Structure formats: C-alpha cells, structure tokens
Amino acid sequence: MATAAITLTSADIAGDPVNISNTSTLTKADSHMGLDQTTGLTKIIVTTASTHVILPSQHTLGTGKSAKVFITNLSANSTEFITVTINAQPLGKLYAGQWAYFPWSQLDANSDVKIAASAAGKSIPVEYMLMHEGYEFA
Amino acid sequence: MPTTTAKITISNDIASTPVSATKTMYLYKEGSGTEGVDTMLSASKKLASETAVDLVAYTAAGSATHNFLYINNPSTNAKEYFIISMGDTPSSDVEQIGRLYAGDWMMIPWAASSAAYDVFIKPSVATEMTVEYMILS
Numbered sequence: 001m002a003t004a005a006i007t008l009t010s011a012d013i014a015g016d017p018v019n020i021s022n023t024s025t026l027t028k029a030d031s032h033m034g035l036d037q038t039t040g041l042t043k044i045i046v047t048t049a050s051t052h053v054i055l056p057s058q059h060t061l062g063t064g065k066s067a068k069v070f071i072t073n074l075s076a077n078s079t080e081f082i083t084v085t086i087n088a089q090p091l092g093k094l095y096a097g098q099w100a101y102f103p104w105s106q107l108d109a110n111s112d113v114k115i116a117a118s119a120a121g122k123s124i125p126v127e128y129m130l131m132h133e134g135y136e137f138a
Numbered sequence: 139m140p141t142t143t144a145k146i147t148i149s150n151d152i153a154s155t156p157v158s159a160t161k162t163m164y165l166y167k168e169g170s171g172t173e174g175v176d177t178m179l180s181a182s183k184k185l186a187s188e189t190a191v192d193l194v195a196y197t198a199a200g201s202a203t204h205n206f207l208y209i210n211n212p213s214t215n216a217k218e219y220f221i222i223s224m225g226d227t228p229s230s231d232v233e234q235i236g237r238l239y240a241g242d243w244m245m246i247p248w249a250a251s252s253a254a255y256d257v258f259i260k261p262s263v264a265t266e267m268t269v270e271y272m273i274l275s
Contacts, residue, residue, distance in 0.1 A: 001151070002148070002149060002150045002151055002152055003147075003148070003149045004146065004147070004148045004149075004243075005146065005147045005148075005149075006141075006143075006144060006145065006146055006147075006168075006208075006243060006245060007143075007144070007145040007147075008142070008144045008208065008245075008272075009142070009143050009144075009145075010140055010141065010142035010143070010178075011140050011141065012140045012141065013140040013142050013174075013175065013176060013177075013178050013274070014178055017144070018178065020208075020272075022243050023244045024241045024243055027216070027235065027239065027240060029219075029239065030216050030217055030219075030239075031216055032216055034152075035152060036150060038150055038152040038153055038157070039188055040150075040153060040157050041157050041159060056194060066237070066239060067236070068242075070146070070148055070159060072159075072163075073162050077171075077223050078166070078169070078170065078171025079169060079171075079219075084246070084247065086233050086235060087233050088162065088233070089224055089225060089233035089254075090249055091224065091246050091247060091248065092204065092205070092246060092247030092248045092249040092250075093168075093234070093247050093249065093250070095166060095168075095169070095171075096164040096171065097161075097163050097203075098165075098247065099144075099146055099161045099163055099245075100166075100246045100247055101146055101148075101235050101245050101246075102222075102235055102236055102242060102244040103194060103220070103222065103235065103236025103238055103239070103242060103244060104146075104235070104236045104244070105234045105235065105236045105237060107234040110205075111233075111234070123231060127159070129147075129148065129150065129157070129159060131150060131152060
C-alpha cells in the first residue's frame with residue numbers, strides 16, 4: 001500500500017533536539033484497505049498570480065472518502081512562492097523548496113485545490129500528486 | 139539561528155509503475171532563504187465530543203504570517219477520524235480541508251494572519267480521541 005512518511009528535525013529550535021518521525025499508510029475511509037487511485041506525479045509551470053485549479057473537486061464521488069494531496073514548489077528562488085487555496089480559503093504560502101501534504105474532503109463542487117504564483121511573470125515549477133479512492137476523477 | 143527541516147517520503151505503488159516522491163524542506167520565515175523559524179508549540183489534546191473546536195487560533199502563531207502546522211491522528215481505530223477545517227467560526231464561514239483518518243498526519247503552510255485562519259477540528263466519535271499538533275513559526 002502507498003505510504004507517506006515525515007521526518008521533522010531540529011537540533012536547535014528548542015533547548016533539546018526535536019526529532020519526529022511518522023509514517024502513515026494511505027487507506028480508504030473507515031477502512032484498512034489501501035487507496036487504489038492516483039494522478040501520479042504531475043509537474044506544471046505557474047506563471048500568473050491568479051488562482052489556477054490544479055485539482056478540481058469531484059464532490060459527488062469524493063465526499064466522505066479518503067484523498068491525500070502533495071504539493072511542492074520546486075523554485076530555487078527564495079522570494080518565489082505559491083499560495084495554496086481550497087475553494088476561497090487560502091491555507092498558506094509555499095516558498096521555494098517547500099511542500100505541503102494534507103487530506104482533501106472535496107466537500108462540495110467548489111472545493112477545488114488551487115495555486116497562484118507570487119507575482120505575474122514568474123515561472124515557478126510546481127509538482128503535485130493526488131492519491132484517492134472513488135471511481136472517476138476528471 | 140535555528141535550522142529545522144521536514145522531509146516527506148511518499149511511496150506510491152497504486153499504479154502499475156510505482157511513483158515515489160522525496161522532498162526535504164527548510165522551514166524558513168516569510169520571504170527568507172536563510173532565517174529559520176525559531177518558535178515552536180507542541181501539544182497533545184484529548185477530545186470527547188463530536189463538536190468542532192478551535193484547535194489552533196491564529197494568534198497561536200504570534201504575528202507571523204508564514205508558519206507551518208503539523209497535525210497527527212495517532213488513533214489505530216479506522217472509525218476514528220478528525221474533520222479539519224479552516225475559517226472564522228465552526229458553524230459557518232469555514233472551509234473543510236479534509237478528514238484525518240487513524241494514523242494520518244498532515245503538514246501545511248499556515249498563513250495565520252487573521253481569525254479567518256483559525257483551524258477547527260471535529261472528532262468523528264464522542265469517545266475520547268487524541269490529537270497531536272505542532273506549530274513552527
């Protein structure tokens with residue numbers, strides 16, 4: 001089954017070192033069965049500051065099911081970021097080299113996952129991947 | 139200046155050709171490629187109600203508008219999940235992000251610039267569930 005692991009490490013953010021390791025097995029909702037569908041890893045170049053839908057919500061099939069989103073900003077320019085938004089709710093900014101990983105409910109038709117470049121005229125490479133259950137995803 | 143990193147490794151064998159993704163990020167402050175986050179809040183809470191609660195108010199990040207939020211559901215019971223939402227109030231004006239099922243974790247950038255960025259959590263069952271989270275600012 002697919003897995004996602006995180007290792008969070010800091011030797012000096014606190015008086016004692018911080019080291020967190022956690023691995024999750026990507027299962028279907030309320031189940032021990034593994035997720036069985038994926039977009040694979042997709043790479044795009046984001047060039048505009050307006051929001052761009054990267055994962056359209058499939059709420060009639062996806063609501064109440066399990067879906068995991070991975071997004072990373074591949075830029076090497078530390079001033080370049082992408083804003084990650086679900087529907088109209090920004091989550092935060094991913095600066096160069098940073099990533100996000102989160103579950104996705106697709107609660108309604110507007111629950112698209114969107115990104116926007118920090119400014120127009122940029123060429124920010126972004127990779128993303130969706131792992132999910134359901135039957136048909138556009 | 140603290141140095142904090144977060145490495146993700148996704149092993150995706152769902153398709154016939156496996157796809158893996160490994161990425162290590164440095165947790166920098168807003169707009170900086172050198173200055174690392176320097177504050178940390180780590181907590182574990184027990185919830186015994188199906189009512190949505192304000193897990194993390196935007197003020198928890200101080201005045202920082204670029205933070206990192208890690209949430210973990212350590213349950214091993216497949217029926218026990220948390221609904222994670224972000225917005226102003228749990229009854230309205232919130233956007234549901236997703237369901238954090240047993241054993242799942244999430245890590246997101248967190249703007250936390252106003253009450254519109256409060257993070258709410260709603261357990262799937264009324265029996266006691268534990269949530270673990272960390273804010274790095």
